[in-house]
Amino acid sequence: MGRYIANRLAQLIPVLFLISVIVFGILHALPGDPAELILQGAEGGAPPERLRELKTQMGLDDPLIVQYLRFAGGALVGDLGESIRFRTSVTGLILDRLWYTVELALAGLLVALLIGVPLGMIAAVRQNSWVDTLAMSVAYVGASMPVFWFGLILILTFSFTFSWFPPAGADGLISLVLPAITLGFVSAGLISRLVRSSMIEVLGEDYIRTSRAKGMSERLVLWRHGFRNALIPVVTMVGLTFGGMLAGAVVTETVFSRPGLGRLVVSAILTKDYPLVQGCVLFLAVLYLSVNLVVDILYAWLDPRIRYAK
């Protein structure tokens, strides 16, 4: 198992290197000069000599390779540079917002599992009945509904009409309820469909038939043999979903005006804040890869055939 983990960790190195090169390259190929953006105020111009001074100060005069090495060297020791716009450490900005996104992703995942797993199981057990059709209809609606639209509907209903939950902000758990439902409901649809198909497949296995033939209660058959075995592909799905939620909570964060990494990276892109975009993308990539690594390890632990096959 230790060797398997070491192998997976080693595979991360070239991936991260490539990501850093691509992000660095793309951002520097885009139009717009960060020094000018800094000095281009809302209502005033910047003298050219000041522009030159600032470029030198920011190292923008250096060759690209030097700029990249400076960025990569810093990143290795956790220093992602200084944000052009916020004038503060990129690492600090990311860490300030990290918990808000993690909190939202965890809550969203919880909602997705609480809705998706039971829905998928009911649909599988009552396959081809009206219950199945209803459950899968709900799943399709969830999977196909635009997040921003669903979020707004929740706000209009539960914030503005009933005043049960705040429509915006990140003040305590109560402000997490609607964003979590918004984010989780979409994934619930996907999870429920996977649980259903996986469960149907497992329920057709010989050992399930044997269990039933032995006189085991249907409840035990479903939970002990059916659900646990059907869970293996779902674990992968859950991991990917969580990673996706971390990196893709931006719409939910915007609709509910929550601070988070998604909004940070979007605003950084729009203001061409090079160091912040680079830092955020690299950080999100590491986060996503780490989640995947954990999922792979969990998967290998759940199903030993995987680690031996590798």
Place this chain on the structure above:
Amino acid sequence: MIFSRRSASAMVASLAMGLLSTSAIAQTPTPTPGGNLTIAWRANQEPASLDGHIDPFQSTWLFNSFVADPLVVLDGEAKYRPALATAWEVNADGTVWTFRLRAGVRFQDGTPFNAAAVKYNIERIMAPATASKQLASELGPIRSIDLVDDLTIRLNYPQPWVTLLDGLRRMPIWSPTAAERFGLQEFQRNLVGTGPFTLGEWVKNDRMVFRRWADYGGWNPMSTHQGPAYLDQVTVRFIGENAVLNEAVRAGTTLVGFSLTPDSREIYNNRPNFRFMSLGQSGTGLQQVMNIRRPPLSDLRVRQALLFARDMPAINRLLYDGTYIASDGPLDNVHRCFWPGATAMYAPNADRARQLLDEAGWRVVQGQPIRQSRGVEGVPDGTPLRVRWTTIHHREIGEALQSQYRRLGIDLQVEQVPGPIQLDRVNRRDFDLMFLRQRSPDPVILDQVWNSRWDQPGGWAWTGFKNDELDRVVGQLRVVGDDTRRCEIAKQAQEILMRNAVMLPTLSEPVFIAMSPRVQNFQMGSEGNWFFLHSTWIQR
């Protein structure tokens, strides 16, 4: 002011009459101390930094004004009034400014406010390490600063600098001790000034909280009472979704909704229990400046045709129910120095536009919706008349104009780009019609945008228009101090600009504000995007 009707003309008329000043907000005689004033704020107007010495954004300076009083205040009637400076004088040629400072004032950290503190603040702004994006240029080329005594400071300039007060009204005076202690990076999270509130917390992308400073002495002329502010707390919530922002006050989420979108009128129009205001913003309005370096806009006749071919009142009615403010020239119609001749000069006249285009060689071709060139210098014959409209917001105005222009055979191609892309296009001078807006009650913005000496990287003169007479006229806005004379100069400049048709004025965006009736004495400044909370209180 309550707008319960859809009458746009009444709204605009009331703007013009100046009813939106301080006195317009109803006051009741028995203020109740305490409470948390919650304000819903557009998320895209959240400042990046809270240090106004560095950042150039109006919201930064406004939030700074909660924490730090400036030397002078621009009140609701657009008059400069003494705040931390009790008096000032300027010599005849505008090169020496002397300020007498208020005695007995202390910063929130207990250190004294005096001439040395003001000098420190000015030097901090001017220091290259600060990289001040606007205040440094507004303070101008200061040659030296004299500390005449503990409460008198003198600024010496090598040339007349008559716009100093406009810069000083926004300049927060920070505690030198605190600024030194925290440094450039950290001070924005640890603001210390002499204002009515202290910075409580700032959760970026979420909220900003200001708490009452109990030792505030009420040394701002906008305070209608002595001593500390009535409010215990001010919480600004940054809302990213417009639908949520617009509904915030109606739903009781916040007491004030600031900078709402135009459709918020639908929510508040028939609800007389809320206050809904629409306030003008003096400046250039939402104008598109023309790149006259290349065809087709290098030809004056084409530029004039674009002006004659537009019907902005119709677009205002179509898009905004007539609630936007007319902007017929280089300064918008609510600017105190607006030149009224601009309105008549290019009144909608489609026939005149057609005639000008024909004369310029852009002819209607049978069976083609778009005019084509015939003998236009530098343009191959048969080239369609295409003009690119680049903006960073208000795309819909371009799209509405697109349909008006198409009737005349002009293909207006509308594109909305992010700010950095706009700057890149400007730097490469790769545009036809480019969005450019400046907001200020001072006409010096005409010099910033139109003096050809600012046609350089980082400057705002983008069009390539060079006119010696115009440069001389707008240059005087940096020299002449008398307010009446400055407006005359500004009008002269506007006439030159309109004659040469180098910009396409559209409309001016007002600020829409909704407010709970419980909010009392919410004092608006003379600009729609400024207010004072020194004596605001919440009715229980």
